[in-house]
Amino acid sequence: MRANTFKSDLFSQFARVGKALSNPNRLELLEFLAQGARSVESLANSTSLSVANTSQHLQHLRQAGLVTSQKKGLKVYYSISGDDVIHLLDSLRDVAERHISDVDKIVTTYLTAKDHLDPIPATELLKRVKQDLVTVLDVRPKEEYDAGHVRGAINIPIEELEQHLQQLDPAQEIVAYCRGPHCILAFDAVEQLRKKGFQAHRLEKGYPEWKVAGLPIEKTISTTH
Amino acid sequence: MRANTFKSDLFSQFARVGKALSNPNRLELLEFLAQGARSVESLANSTSLSVANTSQHLQHLRQAGLVTSQKKGLKVYYSISGDDVIHLLDSLRDVAERHISDVDKIVTTYLTAKDHLDPIPATELLKRVKQDLVTVLDVRPKEEYDAGHVRGAINIPIEELEQHLQQLDPAQEIVAYCRGPHCILAFDAVEQLRKKGFQAHRLEKGYPEWKVAGLPIEKTISTTH
């Protein structure tokens, strides 16, 4: 029957994308890639995976159409295929957050702060930035910041925050962001900053969402090497 | 390390949703459920699955938060958990369509018509409806039409289309829709109608997308039974 094989062929294709999203390690790789292109080795170092295993997962993702790869010199760089993939990941997290009660349990178990630290939406941040009311703080590793960040944001990786507090104006509100709505770095940063007396908030989502919304970004220019 | 178990715990939760989307049969069940609530038996009849197997898949979906169940009399009715799930499914299909070349291959293999039969977007249909320029045709089974349909649409299930052509005004444009952007029913309907000399087009997406966009719908009132 024409209609039935068409249907099952199509659902099998859609399921390939679902399969790619069905492994926690692959989801972590996608979150890293959403920040910018990365080599296999670099990804393996950022996760707890072996290089060979990382490579296999990346190929799985590529076959599902979620990432693309490009060889540059000795290294192979993987990137997210498009903005639609960022939206898909956002949708996935959104559904999980709304309908799986364990997600909320995990967040409240690991984070002491109440009501998720009052996240502020991107549009609101943009407004305050224009009035010069806030310091925007990117707490991701330098590598990710360099690959692209919210325009005007300063970068203090979370591990260095305590040592570099003097870079921050105690009189001005701070809005911290990182990789996405559930990335712990910004949560941690806000907690630390509040303890030190700063007025700190978390950006509702992360850099990838800011970028695909078409909001202003900038990159650290890298010289050819 | 606090951050790492938080992260892997969270990604494991998100992966549960991915897992639920990783099986073609579950995706088909979700597509049916997106049309309206359905009993296990009814879903088993609409698919090629046994009742026990259908039940297991539905439980898998429920554990991932994608569907909810409610017992009414003898039967258990399953429903989509929320609009966010419809968006997730749309996002999934969108990514697959854009980045997996096989998807386009399948569509063009099974469908002779060129450029996917000129789909018209929902906003455009709404405009033409207001000017009374089109007949909106729902070609899904009556059960799905009754559970909810585009306001003003008439229902002729695809198998009955050939016998009921006299219900359609040959002078007016026809826009056909069904379960979603890749549902074959509307493709078939447009093909059939064009052969008979009608000016027919396909609605770009299906009923679930129309509904979650907040566009006007209506339901067939069912008496209690």
Place this chain on the structure above:
DNA sequence: CTAGCATTCAATTAATTACTTGAATAGATT
């Protein structure tokens, strides 16, 4: 053109998943 490096491939093992079959449960109907 050889040595070194990043990535991929191939083979294996352990774990998970899909589906079938038949029995069990929990409500509704007689």
Place this chain on the structure above:
DNA sequence: AATCTATTCAAGTAATTAATTGAATGCTAG
């Protein structure tokens, strides 16, 4: 209370998936 009906549970098999290890490939730079 006994029976019927829709769904779920439980056990078993076949198939798929994740991760490890070590070898192979394909560039690059000396």
